[in-house]
Amino acid sequence: MEATRTEEELRSIIQGPGDVEWRYEMRRECQEILPGLLLGPFQASKSLEILQGLHITHIVCIRDAKEAFSVKARFPDHFKYLVLDVEDNEEQNLIRLFPGAKAFIDQAISQGGRVLVHCNGGISLSPAFVVMFAMQHYNLSWEDALHMVQNRRYCISPNGGFLTQIKEYESIYKAKNAVASYPITQRQVSRRKREDDEDEDERDDDRKRALVHGDTSSYDPNAMDDS
Missing domain, CATH: 1.20.5 (Single alpha-helices involved in coiled-coils or other helix-helix interfaces)
Known part of the structure; x- marks a missing residue:
């Protein structure tokens, strides 16, 4: 989590850039959610030239096990990958998988790297991870974290089960912060x-x-x- 910010600074972070005009084709691209962390669909991970142009160093590939034959680490010689096999349905437990993904992202960013988090469409599964990351990173409520990510990638829409877990994660990370901050x-x-x-x-x-x-x-x- 970053240093304490003023209410005005947090509002600005949540609202994001106001001069971005969302276009339908942007759903096939990736967007930077916070410094060093980008979110997008699998399509955005298929071009080595684009990834290098974005200075990506690490990739979190989140896929349904049935998609493993196509959604995979394409350039293991160029980027460090974390591949998570999950089920893209409302019963999938994301909270259990999140700590490993967060540790991977934190380490990459702390070393000056840039991370792309993607699933197949970049609509539900990978955005749920990024919302939880943004929530804890900026010490936000789940609503503010969701709005923050949506204000940068307008097309996200975590399914009902994922949204419930995002809400649950707010109390989990805040409890951990309370214990950590206890003198x-x-x-x-x-x-x-x-x-x-x-x-x-x-x-x-x-x-x-x-x-x-x-x-x-x-x-x-x-x-x-x-x-």
Whole structure:
């Protein structure tokens, strides 16, 4: 996730460039969603010349297993690929696959690379991954992240199942951020307090055991016997 931004900066990021006139043929091209991350259809990954012209270094190829014969890594000698075999239906679990894709994209961008994320049509499957990435990258709500991606690639339309998972991912990443931002000193204090409490409990138990043993050893069964 990037550094904290002002509300105005985030609004500008979500709205995107206002001077882009969307044309139908642009659905066959790829668009830059955020610096270093592009989204498009398989068509955009088939031209080595275009990919090199866009300075692409990494490609995330997301495909339905039935498409493996055609939707594949075409230029493994030129680009680093991550290929994800999924099912393009509403039951497919994207959240489980997303961490690996995010790590791949993060590493590429941190090294100055440029990543193309694509599926077959660039309409539903790959956009769902990119929306989740943008959401966490800019600390956005799922609605704002969806609008951000749509404002750059107008034709995206994640299916209902993917949209539900996008909504669910907002609470997942925010919970992780909350844990990560919890002051480490506070965590250490809390841990020490738990350890101190446990030590105190053990000392109390030791004292109780000592008292019990002491009473038993000093008890004289004949002390009240007058005979």
